[in-house]
Amino acid sequence: MHEESRYKSYEFSGILAGHLQDFIAEKRGLGCIYNTEAKQLSRFSRFSLNYTITPDDLPENLVKDWIAKKPTDSDRNQYSRYSLIGQFARYMVRMGCSAYVPGAGDIGKTHRTFIPYIFTHDEIRALFTVFDSVETPLRSGAPRRKYIIPVLFRLLYCCGLRASEAVSLKGEDVDLEKGVLTIRDSKFGKTRYVPMSAQITARCAEYNKTRLVGIGEDDWFFAAPDGGRYDVRSVYCIFRDSLWKAGISHGGRGNGPRVHDFRHTFAVHCLQRWVSGGEDLTTALPRLSAYMGHHDFSATEQYLRLTSEVYPEIAALMSERYGYIIPEIEGVPDEKD
Structure with a gap:
């Protein structure tokens, strides 16, 4: 695929336009396509036009107003803005600029980690x-x-x-x-x-x-x-x-099951089969991570917790053998893997 068709271009406005474009260029230089994020940051640049800011500053009031929950917002949409502007803020700090880095308290307790739906056999x-x-x-x-x-x-x-x-x-x-x-x-x-x-x-x-x-x-x-x-x-x-x-209930928007849950189910069913068959997960997990194209190994490790929760009959065996690599999580970040 040609680079010009792979990466989408968006217009940026305001005094932060250069920083935003450099941030996106850095991400793409690391191998991220970053089209969805670039589109959202383009909207943020237009949003910032209503504020009085200096060239090398990302002020607290701008950040908080941007991530504030709108009447029609879902938790996921708000968290997406919070996560992305946080990354941009940390980038600005690395570049020697002044920037307010939002914390979890800035969006309250509305966001929850998504719990995938694991289909039974x-x-x-x-x-x-x-x-x-x-x-x-x-x-x-x-x-x-x-x-x-x-x-x-x-x-x-x-x-x-x-x-x-x-x-x-x-x-x-x-x-x-x-x-x-x-x-x-x-x-x-x-x-x-x-x-x-x-x-x-x-x-x-x-x-x-x-x-x-x-x-x-x-x-x-x-x-x-x-x-x-x-x-x-x-x-x-x-x-x-x-x-x-098939007689399977849907929990409503944002609750699943979703098409993406086939992917989660694939991973959990693989791990269930491997643990039951006595496979060494310390060598199997890296293979699964590469097979699924995970960005990093932590995304694959989260399936260990899901597997032990969905199949309690093998939970004790997993804890005994691999408890040191089972992360303490409530779910997996939505669409991160």
Whole structure:
């Protein structure tokens, strides 16, 4: 992917524009794509126009007003502003500027760490029974849904892919001879290789015989009828409908289950199987971290706690063998992994 299409540009206003652009450049230089964050910081630069500030100062009143909760805010949106402006403030301090670094007390106790929904094995079986029976309605705008959905969701659960990674696969990224997926420019700007089981490779090979080829400029593995890639929003709508058909309740907006919980479930089920089978997790965890494309090892360690909570029958065994690497957490940061 070309750099100009990989990184999006936004306009910055006000006296802090230069600092904001330099901060984003530093993040991108470290391998982060940082498009969502750049867009939010562009909004912050316009917000700052209402304040009297000096070139090398990020004042407390500006920071607090920016992260203050709006009437329509979710906890997640507020925390996103708080986290990002905190990173920018610490950057300014490193650059020798004066900046107010917000603390947890500045957003109260509204933010909570997200607790992923871990599907049981029975729920996974029920969901895939639904996915495998997807039918295409007459006059549907997605006539190939019944071929795509069973394979796409298997990549989410059996390979732990993010939904955005699955729909971004191109034909050249799916090596059916070696059984390996190439995940390009993922969340943290990394490219990684994801081996598939023989069973999943066979599923992909069968689907490959039916997929659209030569439609549009890009050879998307999961191509939409117009030649574009399959849309993540469409995947989510199908997922919500499938939850209902499988008899799995949804907790409402922000509470899950979510499509991303297939990825969490993949990790927990792997750990459950490894612990039950006597695998050495001190060597298995680094492999899982690399396989899932985690930004750092701490994201993978959090699944140890989740596994012990979801499967209490192996909790004592995990504590005895690996208690020294099980973190004390309430959940995992939403969408950080």
